Amino acid sequence: MPKPLERVNDFVVKFANVNGSGSASxxxxxGKIILRMGxxxxxxxxxxxxxxxxxxxxxxxxxxxxxxxxxxxxxLMVPMNxxxxxQDMASVEPxxxxxxxxxxxxxxxxxxxxxxxxxxxxxEMCNAAYTDPRQRQLFxxxxxxxxxxxxxxxxxxxxxxxxxxxxxxxxxxIKPNIAAMHMGRDWALKNLPCPIGLRLKRVDKVGDRIMVExxxxxxxxxxxxxxxxxxxxxxTPSSSLAEAFTSHCKRFRVDQTSSKRKYxxxxxxxxLASIGMVIGAxxxxxxxxxxxxxxxxxxxxxxxxxxxxxxxxxxxxxxQRGGPSTGMPTRTQQxxxxxxxxxxxxxTKHVLLLPEDPKECFDFGAQAFDLADRLQTPIFVMLDLDxxxxxxxxxxxxWDDARRMDRGKVMxxxxxxxxxxxxxxxDVDGDGIPYRTYPGTHPTRxxxxxxxxxxxxxxRYTEEGPAYIENMTRLLRKxxxxxxxxxxxxxxxxxxxxxxxAIYYGSTSPAMDEALxxxxxxxxxxxxxRLRAFPFHQDVTAFCAAHDRVFVVEQNRDxxxxxxxxxxxxxxxxxxxxxxxxxxxxxTAKFIAETIAEKANVVPFRKAVS
Amino acid sequence: MSxxxxxxxxxxGLQKNKLGYTRRDYEGSVSTLCAGCGHDxxxxxxxxxxxxLDLEPHRLAKLSGIGCSSKTxxxxxxxxxxxxxxxxxxxxxxxxxxxxxxDLIYLGVSGDGDSASIGLGQFAHAIxxxxxMLYVVENNGVYGLTKGQFSATADAGSKSKWGADNNDxxxxxxxxxxxxxxxxxxxxxxxDKQQLVPLIKGALGHRGAAFIDCISPCVAFNNHAxxxxxxxxxxxxxxxxxxxxxxxxxxxxxxDYAEGALEQVTQHDGSVLNLxxxxxxxxxxxxxxxxxxxxxxxxxxxxATGLLYVDSSPKDLHAHLQTVEGPLNxxxxxxxxxxxxxxxxxxxxxx
Ligand SMILES: Cc1ncc(C[n+]2csc(CCOP(=O)(O)OP(=O)(O)O)c2C)c(N)n1
Ligand code: SF4
Ligand SMILES: [Mg+2]
Numbered sequence: 034m035p036k037p038l039e040r041v042n043d044f045v046v047k048f049a050n051v052n053g054s055g056s057a058s059x060x061x062x063x064g065k066i067i068l069r070m071g072x073x074x075x076x077x078x079x080x081x082x083x084x085x086x087x088x089x090x091x092x093x094x095x096x097x098x099x100x101x102x103x104x105x106x107x108x109l110m111v112p113m114n115x116x117x118x119x120q121d122m123a124s125v126e127p128x129x130x131x132x133x134x135x136x137x138x139x140x141x142x143x144x145x146x147x148x149x150x151x152x153x154x155x156x157e158m159c160n161a162a163y164t165d166p167r168q169r170q171l172f173x174x175x176x177x178x179x180x181x182x183x184x185x186x187x188x189x190x191x192x193x194x195x196x197x198x199x200x201x202x203x204x205x206x207i208k209p210n211i212a213a214m215h216m217g218r219d220w221a222l223k224n225l226p227c228p229i230g231l232r233l234k235r236v237d238k239v240g241d242r243i244m245v246e247x248x249x250x251x252x253x254x255x256x257x258x259x260x261x262x263x264x265x266x267x268x269t270p271s272s273s274l275a276e277a278f279t280s281h282c283k284r285f286r287v288d289q290t291s292s293k294r295k296y297x298x299x300x301x302x303x304x305l306a307s308i309g310m311v312i313g314a315x316x317x318x319x320x321x322x323x324x325x326x327x328x329x330x331x332x333x334x335x336x337x338x339x340x341x342x343x344x345x346x347x348x349x350x351x352x353q354r355g356g357p358s359t360g361m362p363t364r365t366q367q368x369x370x371x372x373x374x375x376x377x378x379x380x381t382k383h384v385l386l387l388p389e390d391p392k393e394c395f396d397f398g399a400q401a402f403d404l405a406d407r408l409q410t411p412i413f414v415m416l417d418l419d420x421x422x423x424x425x426x427x428x429x430x431x432w433d434d435a436r437r438m439d440r441g442k443v444m445x446x447x448x449x450x451x452x453x454x455x456x457x458x459x460d461v462d463g464d465g466i467p468y469r470t471y472p473g474t475h476p477t478r479x480x481x482x483x484x485x486x487x488x489x490x491x492x493r494y495t496e497e498g499p500a501y502i503e504n505m506t507r508l509l510r511k512x513x514x515x516x517x518x519x520x521x522x523x524x525x526x527x528x529x530x531x532x533x534x535a536i537y538y539g540s541t542s543p544a545m546d547e548a549l550x551x552x553x554x555x556x557x558x559x560x561x562x563r564l565r566a567f568p569f570h571q572d573v574t575a576f577c578a579a580h581d582r583v584f585v586v587e588q589n590r591d592x593x594x595x596x597x598x599x600x601x602x603x604x605x606x607x608x609x610x611x612x613x614x615x616x617x618x619x620x621t622a623k624f625i626a627e628t629i630a631e632k633a634n635v636v637p638f639r640k641a642v643s
Numbered sequence: 644m645s646x647x648x649x650x651x652x653x654x655x656g657l658q659k660n661k662l663g664y665t666r667r668d669y670e671g672s673v674s675t676l677c678a679g680c681g682h683d684x685x686x687x688x689x690x691x692x693x694x695x696l697d698l699e700p701h702r703l704a705k706l707s708g709i710g711c712s713s714k715t716x717x718x719x720x721x722x723x724x725x726x727x728x729x730x731x732x733x734x735x736x737x738x739x740x741x742x743x744x745x746d747l748i749y750l751g752v753s754g755d756g757d758s759a760s761i762g763l764g765q766f767a768h769a770i771x772x773x774x775x776m777l778y779v780v781e782n783n784g785v786y787g788l789t790k791g792q793f794s795a796t797a798d799a800g801s802k803s804k805w806g807a808d809n810n811d812x813x814x815x816x817x818x819x820x821x822x823x824x825x826x827x828x829x830x831x832x833x834x835d836k837q838q839l840v841p842l843i844k845g846a847l848g849h850r851g852a853a854f855i856d857c858i859s860p861c862v863a864f865n866n867h868a869x870x871x872x873x874x875x876x877x878x879x880x881x882x883x884x885x886x887x888x889x890x891x892x893x894x895x896x897x898x899d900y901a902e903g904a905l906e907q908v909t910q911h912d913g914s915v916l917n918l919x920x921x922x923x924x925x926x927x928x929x930x931x932x933x934x935x936x937x938x939x940x941x942x943x944x945x946x947a948t949g950l951l952y953v954d955s956s957p958k959d960l961h962a963h964l965q966t967v968e969g970p971l972n973x974x975x976x977x978x979x980x981x982x983x984x985x986x987x988x989x990x991x992x993x994x
Contacts, residue, residue, distance in 0.1 A: 068994075243993040253989065259979045261971040262742045264735075285981040293967040295978055297742040299960075302768040306735040309728070309765070313739025316726060317704070317747075318972035321739060339729050429990040432983040437976050471972060472704045472724035472740070473747050480701060482717055484727040494672075494717065 035128040037149050039230040042072050042097035044108040046181075046231075049121045051114045052080065052089045059174035060091040062195055063181065064424070067095055068244060069191045071237045075101045075543075077423050077619065080363055088117045097236055101426060102544030103419075103619040109185075109231055111177060118143065130229055132180060134173075151225055153180045158216060172213040179217025186228035188235065189218065243429050247420035248324075250391035251350055252277035253430070254398020255322055256285055259438045260348070262321035263298045264310035266329065269362050270418040271352035274324035275300075304329035308336040308347070315346040316483065318443070318471035320402045322348035327369045328358050330376065337411055338377025341508075342485045344458075344467065346405035346441070349373075350398070350414045352421040355617045364617030365418035367539055370593035373413045374567055379486065380505060384515050385413045385567040389542035390420055392427040393565070397520065406441035408515055409469060417588070419540040419619045442468045449478040457481040457492040458504060465510030512568055519566035522573055527558035533633060534580035535612075536573075538564040538594060540619065541586055547622035548629070557633060559584070567597060574602045577609070584629050586612040588620050661697040669694045671721040675714070681833035681859030681874075682712050682781045686719045688836050689750070689779075692843035693720065696891070703748040704740055708733040708762060711788045712754035712781035712859070731762025734769035734778070738960070741774055744970035745961050748847060749776040756786040759795040759814045766816070770823040770852050775959040777846040777853045780816055781833070783861035784872035791864030802869030815941065817951060820854040821934050826957035827853035828933075830948045832877050833860065842950060844889040848914040851957025858946065871944075882940070883949040884925045888917040908955050918950060927953055 038044065046063070050056035060076070067074040072095055079090040094104050109130045112121040125131060127147045135152025144150055155176050159169045175196070182192050193211055200206040221227055252274050255263070265275040279298055286295040301307040307323040314321035325333070330351055340347050353369045355361030373385055384404060386397040394416060401412045442462075444455055449470070455478065458467050467490075470479035481492040489500045527549075537545045542563065549559060562576045577583050577598070585595040592611040598604050612628045614620040657665040669690040674683050693700065700722035707713035709730035716725045728736045737751045751769075758766045758780050769778070784797040796816065797809045820828050827849040831839045839857065846853035858877050860866050866873045871880075893915045896905065900919070906927070908916040918927060926932055933952045940947040967974075 239994075241990075241994070243990050245993050257980055257986070259974075259976070261974060261979065262739060264739065285985065286979070288967055291967065292965070294965050295967055295971070295974055297961075297964050297966050297971060299738070299742070299772070299964075301735065302764055305732060306738075306765055306768060309732045309735025310739030310742065312728075313706070313726075313736035313741075314743040314971075315739070316736070317740040317743035319739075319743030321743070335729050336732065343726075430986050432980075432986045434983050438980075470724075471744075473702055473744065476699060476701050477722060480722050480724050482725040482727065 034147050037130070037230045038108055038126065038128045040108070041232050041234050042095055042236060044095055044231045045104055045106060046093045046095070046109045046111070047107040047121075047124070048091045048111045049114045049117050050089050050091065051116070052087050054113075054174070055171045056089075056091070056113065056174050058199065059178050062175075062199060063178050064093050065195050065244070066182070066187055066191055067093065067233060068239055068426070069195060070188055070233055070235045071239050072097055072233060073099045073101065073238050073426055075425060077103060077419070088114050095233070097238055099238060100543065100547040100622065102547055103621050105621045105623055111181075113177070130231065132177065132184065149229065151184065151229070153177070153217065153220055153225075155217070158220065162213075162216065172209070175210050175213040176217035179214035180221040182214070183218045183221035183227045184225065184229050186232045186234070239426065241429055242426045244424045244426055245391045246273070246277075246422060246424050247388070247391045247394040247416050248274040248352060248422060249277040250394040250430070251388075251398040251414060251416060251421075253281050254395040255348070255402070256281045257395070257432060258320065258399035258402035260320045260322050260402060261296050262311065262314040262319045263296070263323070264301045264307040264321070265323050266301050266304050266307050266325065268326045268329055270354050270422045271324040271326045271329070271350065273422060274350055274352060304332040305336065308333040308349070311347045312336060312340050312345050315340070315405070316343075316472075320346070320348075320406070322350060322402075324350040324352065326352050326354050327356070327372070330369055330372055334377045337383070338379055338381050339485055340411045341377065341381045341383065342379065343483050344409040344469070346409055347411040348401045348405050348414065349411055350416060353415060353417040361617045363418070365540070365588065365619055366615060366617065367415070367417055367541075367588040368590075368593065368615070369415065370589070371596060373415065374597060382512055382568070383411055383413055384408065384519060385415050386520065387415050387538040387565050387567070388420070389539060389563065390427045391425050392430065394420065395430045400520070403439040404515075404518060407439055407466070407518060408511060409441060409466060410511070415539060417540050442466055444468050444470045444474070444479055446475045449475045455479050456490045458488065458490045458507070460507050460510065464514040465507050465512070466514060516568045516570055519568070521570050522565055522576075523563045524560065524572065524576065525563075526560045528553060529558045531558040531560060532581040533557070533559045534576060534583040535559045535561045535586060535629070536564060536576070536583055536594070536598070537561065537586040541588060544620045544622045544625055545586060548625035551622060551626045552629060555630070557630060559629070564594070569598070569601055573598070574604070577602065577604045581608070582610055582633070583608055584610045584612050584632065586620070586625055588614050590615045660694055662699060664694065664700075666690060666694045668722070669700060669720055671716070671718040674718040676711055677863045679862040680711065681783060681861065682715050683718070684833040684836065685779065685781055685839070685857055685859055686715045688839040688843055690719045691836070691840050692847065695840070696844055696847060698748070698847070703750055705750045705752065706733050706737045706740065707752040708754070708757035709788070710754035710757045710786065711861075713752060713757055715781070716752050731757050731760070732765055733757070734762065734765035734774075737776055738769055738772065738774050741776065741960065743972045745775070745966070746970050749774070750847075751776050751778045753778070753780050754787070754794070755780055755782040755784060755796040755816070756794040759816055763795070763814065767819060767823055770820055770825050770854065773824065773826070773852050773957065773959045773963065775850055775852070775961070777843070777849070777855065779855045779857055781859040782816070782856055782872070783859050783865050784870065785861050785865040787861045787864060791861075798871040801871045802867070804864050804867055815937075816854070816856045817937060818934060820856075821930055821952055824852070825854045825952070826851035826954040828952040829854070829950045830856045830858070830946070832858045832881055832948060834874055834878065835948075838883060838886065838948065841887040841889040845887060845910070845914070845916050845950065848889075848910050848912045849953075849957065850911045851954065851959050877946060880944060881946040881948050884920075884922040884947055884951065885927065885949040886919040886921060887950050888919070890915040890917060908953055910955055911957075916950065916953065921949070927951070
């Protein structure tokens with residue numbers, strides 16, 4: 034038997050549960066305890082597409098060093114689902130630990146001799162203490178948290194305080210939950226060798242950071258961005274964004290005196306209707322958005338083109354997942370880049386924002402509405418399941434109370450009365466962005482007819498070629514203007530001069546940070562550029578020109594960002610080396626470091642990192 | 644390019660309405676539809692209705708899908724904002740527009756292909772949500788713009804211009820609208836302006852989902868013998884259940900009517916619908932009876948027209964959503980942005 038793992042504040046704990054068994058709140062509690070002890074931790078839900086009775090996993094990576102990406106592997110397994118026992122048992126690292134419910138004896142073949150097995154008779158204790166079947170189930174969850182508190186040497190006061198916070202407002206539940214926790218803890222202290230080799234020790238590495246889901250953050254961004262209309266159709270992993278918007282609005286947007294709502298949320302009949310409503314509302318001067326995922330983006334294509342050509346502000350949150358309807362709806366990927374960037378027929382290009390974490394989901398979520406109004410076009414905010422549906426440690430949200438919504442170029446009745454000429458598609462300022470009017474503005478001026486491409490600068494119907502070309506080149510000018518308004522890429526240079534570069538974006542960030550650290554430790558240095566938006570800023574081309582080889586790290590099969598770099602910046606494909614992770618699990622530092630090392634031909638490295 | 648204002652030709656016969664507008668002020672650009680197309684008569688009826696209602700043109704937004712019928716908003720109300728959206732999806736665009744500003748009047752114009760074929764889903768859902776609008780389907784039984792293919796409202800057994808039979812069952816938009824909860828439902832005929840104008844006026848004053856199925860013959864592709872949407876067929880087979888006279892406010896009725904022959908319906912905005920009953924036992928407030936009556940007529944190949952159903956105190960989508968009184972698009976930073984202090988609280992709860 035290998036030596037049992039001995040690690041402080043640096044290990045992975047994974048819970049295997051049955052969906053619908055009430056384990057979620059106990060698991061969340063576990064994650065929070067670690068943070069409250071000042072130790073950075075990153076939880077991830079792994080769940081199949083079903084509601085009840087099937088397996089779910091909750092994985093917590095604890096990392097005092099602050100690595101928030103997925104690590105891969107499990108050091109302590111809590112297999113509470115008999116169905117997945119074998120697979121869960123097999124996933125534990127040699128020298129790891131297993132905490133299980135020992136009520137029912139299991140044959141030795143069900144165990145491994147290279148891991149430490151810790152049995153707690155959870156069911157037996159619950160059955161003895163409670164009679165109600167639902168209580169037996171729920172308290173069992175809190176009980177294993179108690180056992181873990183003993184095994185990992187958690188601060189028990191923190192655990193008690195968090196239980197009280199979790200049931201705030203439901204006071205009756207606090208005491209019995211604390212009691213159940215102690216039952217588990219006491220049993221472990223008495224019967225097991227506590228603490229084990231994996232331990233938690235208070236540090237001060239969390240700072241003022243907060244723990245929040247990207248979808249909730251983006252929805253709050255929409256509230257702060259002034260969105261008043263939301264139309265959506267349920268789809269994992271984006272539904273919780275619209276649901277979070279609903280609850281944020283209930284809190285922040287209900288008029289105190291009249292109880293009336295300063296927002297309208299419609300669950301549409303499908304994604305075509307969702308985007309249609311968003312476009313109608315945007316046309317009529319309200320800030321509107323939809324949240325969806327890849328299949329929804331596919332359905333919205335025609336409308337997105339209409340919004341592009343008719344120049345209507347719209348915000349689309351795309352929480353990306355793997356593949357079509359029967360693909361991997363509950364797995365993460367960055368696979369909608371191309372379908373969003375060039376959505377629709379005709380020559381279309383769209384603005385994409387690429388948040389790396391919930392903080393940027395909030396920031397970009399709010400900024401998207403200013404950009405949509407300023408540029409009068411659809412703006413995509415590209416989240417993915419990994420940041421959308423998992424809580425992630427991130428910088429606290431900030432807001433400047435002096436900030437005002439930028440409603441873009443809108444002519445008012447006063448402007449029209451002052452005799453300012455109005456042509457809906459006239460490029461008055463040379464930035465490609467025309468002026469618009471809201472319907473109902475003025476009795477005799479400023480009305481126009483909205484349609485796709487058959488129009489002149491005054492929105493009059495025409496099928497003339499020159500008018501079409503004029504309009505299309507103006508739209509390109511507008512896209513150039515967009516480059517100066519969207520979030521700029523962030524460059525970070527290696528400690529030593531290097532000819533190697535790496536480009537990455539979105540949820541890849543934490544794994545990338547860790548990979549760079551590891552690679553540098555082995556003498557492989559890379560300068561990096563984190564993309565935060567499409568269209569690309571000129572720095573992107575400059576970065577590629579300044580390096581002999583640029584790794585493009587992304588979570589899809591076809592190197593979609595690499596394709597965009599090639600087609601939009603004219604970069605030589607031979608220079609852009611793809612680093613592609615697309616099995617549906619979040620990308621890991623190990624994968625990035627190994628792939629780059631291999632491609633960069635650093636031979637001894639491969640062993641060192643594995 | 645210099646801009647030459649169109650000289651206003653003042654015909655002495657052109658009377659001004661209360662706003663000082665003539666009928667011409669409600670027109671749009673010159674129609675490019677086929678001469679004699681039923682759709683042009685509907686445009687004329689819309690112009691007439693808005694003029695008579697003293698409606699401020701800029702307070703109405705006109706939206707449409709794609710088709711000859713959907714082109715018509717260019718040909719009326721030139722001072723109104725218009726939106727020619729995508730095929731079959733006008734209802735969602737109109738719904739969104741309405742959410743943004745509940746204070747405007749929304750006129751959705753569509754065709755039978757646009758609403759009964761590709762757009763059947765959106766039509767149904769806009770109606771069931773109770774969007775405050777007038778939704779007009781200019782129903783000719785064919786796809787005019789793509790040159791005469793059958794649409795989903797073509798009657799089974801009707802013949803195409805080229806002699807092909809339609810074997811599929813027709814979709815009855817009126818029956819659907821009734822079933823889905825429209826609160827003002829009418830059917831009319833583009834050839835009967837007398838009937839159509841007051842129906843449009845009543846619908847524009849209605850504060851809920853109003854639907855008019857207007858049979859509107861396509862002279863290019865569906866006006867032949869064997870068609871059930873031709874001028875001749877509709878003239879012969881249409882039977883009005885009532886005749887409507889619209890009054891902006893309640894005023895005294897001069898003429899004498901037989902007992903029970905006149906019914907007055909007061910709408911939310913104070914306007915009154917004077918209904919002269921032609922079918923004696925037809926109850927315009929009874930949704931279920933209306934559905935049965937219409938099905939019976941239908942089975943006999945007859946087309947019942949007139950105001951078929953009205954709910955005089957309808958509820959609309961905004962009422963369901965409990966939105967604020969004013970337009971959402973007028974709310975400013977102070978109304979919408981919770982600010983830094985609220986955000987600090989949000990942060991604190993997540994540590
Ligand atoms: C997505 C899409 N599919 C097909 C078309 C082609 N198309 C244009 S109009 C039309 C039918 C219109 O029929 P209807 O709504 O009855 O209008 P009408 O011309 O008869 O007034 C079709 C199929 C289109 N514009 N868009
Ligand atoms: S094709 Fe038919 S519907 Fe279209 S304009 Fe001509 S007559 Fe009217
Ligand atoms: Mg038609």
